[in-house]
Amino acid sequence: MERPAPLNGYLKGNAVSTTPQHGARSRYDAEIRSTLQNIAQNSITTSLSQRFQEDTDRAARYSADVGPLFVDYSKQHIDKDILATLCTLARDTGVPEQFAALRAGAHLNNTEDRATNYPSLRRWAVDGKSSDHAINEMYSSMAKLVAAVHSGELTGATGKAFTDVVNIGIGGSDFGPRLVCDALANQGDGILNAHFAANIDPSVITEILATVPAETTLFIVASKSFGTQETRSNANAARAWLSSTLNCKNVDQHFVAVTSKPSAAKNFGIKEELILCTPEWVGGRFSLWSSFGLAVALCFGMDNFRAILQGGHAIDLHVEHTPLEDNVPVILGLLDVWYRNAWGISSQAVLPYEHHLKLLPIYLQQLFMESAGKSVSRDGEVLKYGTGGVIWGTEGTNGQHSFHQLLHQGSDTIPCDFIASLRSYNPVGEQHQNLIANCFSQSLVLMQGQSAADIKQTLINNGTGPEEATQLAQHKAMLGNRPSTTILMRQLDASALGALIALYEYRLFTASFVWGINPFDQWGVELGKQISQTLMGALSGDDVSSLDSSTAQLIARYQEAQKT
Ligand code: F6P
Numbered sequence: 001m002e003r004p005a006p007l008n009g010y011l012k013g014n015a016v017s018t019t020p021q022h023g024a025r026s027r028y029d030a031e032i033r034s035t036l037q038n039i040a041q042n043s044i045t046t047s048l049s050q051r052f053q054e055d056t057d058r059a060a061r062y063s064a065d066v067g068p069l070f071v072d073y074s075k076q077h078i079d080k081d082i083l084a085t086l087c088t089l090a091r092d093t094g095v096p097e098q099f100a101a102l103r104a105g106a107h108l109n110n111t112e113d114r115a116t117n118y119p120s121l122r123r124w125a126v127d128g129k130s131s132d133h134a135i136n137e138m139y140s141s142m143a144k145l146v147a148a149v150h151s152g153e154l155t156g157a158t159g160k161a162f163t164d165v166v167n168i169g170i171g172g173s174d175f176g177p178r179l180v181c182d183a184l185a186n187q188g189d190g191i192l193n194a195h196f197a198a199n200i201d202p203s204v205i206t207e208i209l210a211t212v213p214a215e216t217t218l219f220i221v222a223s224k225s226f227g228t229q230e231t232r233s234n235a236n237a238a239r240a241w242l243s244s245t246l247n248c249k250n251v252d253q254h255f256v257a258v259t260s261k262p263s264a265a266k267n268f269g270i271k272e273e274l275i276l277c278t279p280e281w282v283g284g285r286f287s288l289w290s291s292f293g294l295a296v297a298l299c300f301g302m303d304n305f306r307a308i309l310q311g312g313h314a315i316d317l318h319v320e321h322t323p324l325e326d327n328v329p330v331i332l333g334l335l336d337v338w339y340r341n342a343w344g345i346s347s348q349a350v351l352p353y354e355h356h357l358k359l360l361p362i363y364l365q366q367l368f369m370e371s372a373g374k375s376v377s378r379d380g381e382v383l384k385y386g387t388g389g390v391i392w393g394t395e396g397t398n399g400q401h402s403f404h405q406l407l408h409q410g411s412d413t414i415p416c417d418f419i420a421s422l423r424s425y426n427p428v429g430e431q432h433q434n435l436i437a438n439c440f441s442q443s444l445v446l447m448q449g450q451s452a453a454d455i456k457q458t459l460i461n462n463g464t465g466p467e468e469a470t471q472l473a474q475h476k477a478m479l480g481n482r483p484s485t486t487i488l489m490r491q492l493d494a495s496a497l498g499a500l501i502a503l504y505e506y507r508l509f510t511a512s513f514v515w516g517i518n519p520f521d522q523w524g525v526e527l528g529k530q531i532s533q534t535l536m537g538a539l540s541g542d543d544v545s546s547l548d549s550s551t552a553q554l555i556a557r558y559q560e561a562q563k564t
Contacts, residue, residue, distance in 0.1 A: 039085055040342035043077055047481045048447045051079065066328045067314025067499040070488040073328075075447045076335055076415070077343075077483050086334035087324040089514060095330065098513045099319060099506075109520035110378055114281040116520050118505065119316040121282070121289040122498075125309030134279045141276050142291045145256065146302050149218065150191060157248050162218040166195040166208055167295040168238065169222030170230045172284025173258075174198040175366055176501075177222075177295040179359040180288065180308060183497050186356040186425045190299035192218075197238075200230040205237045214245040220294055221257045224284050226264035229529070235268070258291050283520050285366050288501065304494040311498025319506050329503050332485065333510025336389075339415055339483075340511075346389035349407065353396035353420040353439035354492055360419070361393035364504055371508055371519035378518045387515045393417075397438045407446060408478050416484040418443050419500070421492040440486075449480020 052058050052074075062074035090096070102108055108116045124130045124139055148154040152161040167177055174196055181194040195212060197205045219238050223231045235255070242251040256274040257265035260282070265275045276291040287293075289309060297305040315329065324330050339345040348368075350361040372388025393399065396418070407414055420439045424432035452473040459469035487503075489496035512519035535551075538544050539559065544552040 039082055040338075043079070043082060046079075048075055048077065048483065049480065064326065064328050066318050066503065068311060068489055068493075068496045069499050069503065071328045071332075071485065071503070072488075073331060073335065073485045075443055075484045075486070077338070078331075078335065082338070083325060083331070086331075086338060089337070090324055090330060090334055090510065093514045093516065095510055095513045096324065099509070102509070103316075103320070109281070109283070109518060111518055111521045111523070114283075114520070116281065116283070116286075118282075118286055118289055119313070119320075122309045122313040122316055122502070125306040126313050132279075134277075138276065138278060138291050142294060142297060143302050145274070145276065145294070146297045149298055150301075154253060156215050156217070156254055157246055157251050158215045160216050162192060163216040164193045164195060164212045165218050165220060165295055165298050166197055166212060166238065167220045167222055168197045168205075168231055168234045169220070169258075169292075170198040170228060171366060171370075172287050173222040173224060173228075173231065173292055175285070175359070175363045176288025177293055179357075179363045180293070180296045180494070180497060181299055182359050183356045183492055184296070184300045184304060184494060186492055188425075191301060192299045194295055194299040196295075197234045198230065200233050202237070205234045209238065209241045214242055217242075217254065218298070219255050220298075221255060221265070221268070221270065222259075222292055222294070223257075224260045224278065224282070224287065224292075226257070226259045226261040226268065229532070232268070239269070256294070258294050284522075285370055286505065286520075300494070307494035308498035308501075311495035311500075312502035313498075314495075315499050315502035315506060329506030330510045332503070333507040334514070335415070335483075335485075336507065336511040337514050339413075340386050340389055343413065344386075345413055345415065346386060347412065347414045348389055348391050349399075349403075349414050349416040350391060350393035351396050351399055351416055351418050351439075351442075352393075353418060353435055355395055356492055357419060358395040360500075361391065363501075365391050367504060368508055370522045370525070372512055372515070372517065373524060374515075374517040374519075377516040383515070383517070385515070387517055388511075396442070397435065400438065400442065404442065407482065408449075413482055416443070416446065416482070418484055418486045419488075420486070421489045421496070423491040425491070443484040443486055445478065445480075446482040446484055447480060449478035449482075450476070452477035 046054075055061065059072065059074045062076070062078060063070065063072035098108065102116050103119050105115045105117045105120070107113050120130060120132060120135060124135055130136050145154070149162050155161055167174065169177075177194075178196045178198075181190070181196075184190065185194075193212075195208050197208050219235065219242075221231060221235045226232075239251060239255065242254055243249055252269070252271050253274070255270050256276065257268070257270040258276045258278060259265045260278050260280045262272075262275045262277050266272055276294060278287065278290045278292060282290045282292075288296075289312065293305050293308070296308070319327060319329055322328075336348070339348075350364055352358060352360050368388055368391045374383075374387055376382055393416075394402070406412075407416060418439050420436055422436070424435075426432075455476045456466075456469045456473035459472060460466060464472065487500065489500070508519055535555070538547065538551075538555050541559070544555055547555070
């Protein structure tokens with residue numbers, strides 16, 4: 001049986017002096033870590049298959065309906081004692097209090113002094129109003145703009161109704177609406193056609209502009225800061241293209257902005273009445289819930305946008321009112337801590353068996369890796385334990401013909417999330433049933449594996465000689481005991497998607513609060529942005545003598561290539 005890596009630094013202790021948790025963390029260091037350590041060492045002696053044999057209720061015990069989702073985590077290395085210890089850990093590190101603080105609008109994003117009250121955005125969709133004026137303002141301007149576009153009140157420069165929307169934004173100003181528009185396209189054509197331009201690579205905007213009709217295309221310039229180089233460059237390119245294609249200087253009504261910096265959008269040339277303001281505290285990677293979902297509302301209607309928020313709200317209710325021991329997003333977050341810090345696992349695969357969730361792994365990459373890619377505590381203390389790991393994956397069954405070999409027989413254990421919808425919008429013969437069969441069989445095989453002895457016997461029974469059978473069996477043997485969670489939805493719709501995204505957010509918050517990090521900031525991306533400005537100058541001929549010889553050499557190659 002596979003052994004987890006030795007318990008690492010988290011369990012060696014590191015007091016994090018965050019106010020309400022300080023004492024708890026000391027207790028954690030003193031007492032709970034040894035319990036966790038013991039449980040981890042014991043848990044390796046019980047395989048997942050054994051756990052199922054010993055507990056016939058296991059599947060029901062470790063699964064639950066959560067809003068429109070069904071989550072089965074029974075194929076995880078979990079039992080009563082592990083769960084109890086992990087929940088104690090959550091309590092001792094103040095997870096419930098931090099969820100309450102989040103809902104109360106506390107500034108949990110301490111390095112930027114910002115609130116993180118995402119549930120309040122989702123609640124608006126249920127109540128139809130918010131106690132926060134800025135939230136009401138944001139959604140009512142959004143709804144007005146959407147109605148004006150759909151009714152033809154707002155048209156392009158030549159008076160024709162819009163048919164296409166290009167969302168120009170990057171990172172959190174792109175991944176969310178892009179994921180949702182792709183997911184909802186499952187249900188048929190949208191009201192408007194959606195396009196997304198993120199990368200500064202000129203091929204991206206060039207290729208989009210080559211396909212959209214100039215007269216009837218609306219551009220959303222989506223940027224919280226309105227200072228992002230990629231977004232401003234792509235927006236400038238779109239504006240220049242539109243002016244020259246329509247042979248008209250005033251193309252203002254083709255550009256709307258979504259931003260927390262309305263004055264910067266205005267300076268950029270966006271008309272004041274076409275600027276949607278988002279409260280400053282809404283973080284980029286959590287901004288799908290806000291007016292940054294404009295592309296979704298334009299292409300699939302305000303009702304679908306609200307349904308996403310309502311799906312997320314169902315998870316808010318679950319998290320708020322369910323004891324930790326049954327609180328599914330919390331348990332998933334605690335499992336992430338468990339694997340990261342007790343098993344030494346730093347990779348997690350997300351495997352949607354639903355073509356229209358193919359962008360989910362990319363979305364979750366930003367959500368988890370920009371949030372939990374931290375190595376200091378909220379108070380800036382260097383942590384001695386591992387935090388966020390690598391999130392990756394692709395749609396099934398494509399991945400089965402690519403990296404699943406490593407999931408099954410590679411030297412590392414990689415926990416997997418399988419996500420599937422039980423009904424297809426595009427049924428063709430038995431294809432969807434086949435897809436689901438593949439999905440369920442992958443998690444089964446990861447868990448059960450197959451021993452060399454069984455394989456050898458089968459080979460011998462089928463006529464292979466004993467020596468060859470022994471040899472071949474070594475290669476064919478599958479260790480099994482590899483954990484996974486399966487998340488099912490009846491059919492992929494806006495509500496299920498909203499619930500899925502909120503589930504992952506709470507999972508991330510849970511792990512982050514246990515680790516004592518701030519999941520809401522992203523200082524690590526700033527330096528790269530600054531240096532790229534310096535290198536813009538160097539590529540144009542500025543002095544490179546202060547640069548390292550590798551970078552100077554690469555710059556020289558670029559300059560040389562421009563000459564021919
Ligand atoms: O990549 C860093 C980041 O700040 C993300 O957090 C954000 O989603 C993205 O850039 C885009 O920023 P903005 O919306 O300000 O253009």
